[in-house]
Amino acid sequence: MDYSEILAQLKAASAFDLYRLRAAIDRALDEPAWVVAVQARLHVGQTVEYFDPQANASHVGQVLELRPKQAVVLDKTTGQRWLISYAAINLDGADVEIREKPRQGLGRNEVAIPSNAGGSAIRRPGSSGWLRALCR
Template identity: 65%
Template sequence: MNFSDVLKQLNQASAFELFRMRAAINRVLEQPRWVAAIRARLRVGQTVEYFDSEANAACQALILELRRKQVLVVEVATEKRWLIPYAAINLDGADVQIREQARRGLGRNEVAVGEVVGFLDREQRERSGQIARLNDKTVTLLCGGQRWRVSYALLHRIVDGRAFDGEESLPKLDR
């Protein structure tokens, strides 16, 4: 499924149409046949990948308990316990990246918590930082021990592997 095309269509829908669509999708996902099909492939103690919609990223987790409508897991990276819906589990290894065609910068669906991205600060200095939180219109970045709120439109991918954790990028060489 091409999520970029789906997002384009969704952006043209009204809020009411989106609400109706979400209700319909939720009803389909809650049908016992979907839950049973996924549950049949899971076992307590199994390591799975699930999609965390808040972080917009895939996470590794260990299954602790299979419940009627949800799965109790412990996230491998943080050791936090979560109840997640069966449908959030990525059994087939599907690509979870949603790539938007943004006019400039990066879109909310193109970044994830923990990624390192760059931006130009107010003095037009190149900065980079690790994404700590995804907000509606901005990201919260950890840059050199400080928190920055930066618009998605101002973000870019980091190509220089030496620029990390809030350090200013090295000056560009003249050729």
């Protein structure tokens, strides 16, 4: 999924749209098929990567217990135990880093005259602005 594009779309959404979207996502994640599919690929003692929404980062942990809707995981870095949603476990090794798309150069509507780019000022007959000659 292109998360940069999704985030760009979310910035344009209203609070009501975001709330409805969150409700739809929560309903989808609560479907038993999702939980069963993840549980089937896990076992106690397994090392997993999981996403921490508070830190907006991935962590590595060890599965200590499989509960009906969540797993108990021991964070390998901090030694803390966490009760996490099965949906937070990255079983497929998905890239979790969100990269901004590189900014393109200025468009023709973003450049104004006069330009202070340097060179000598030239008054062009019939024009209402000043142009700077870059070549001398």
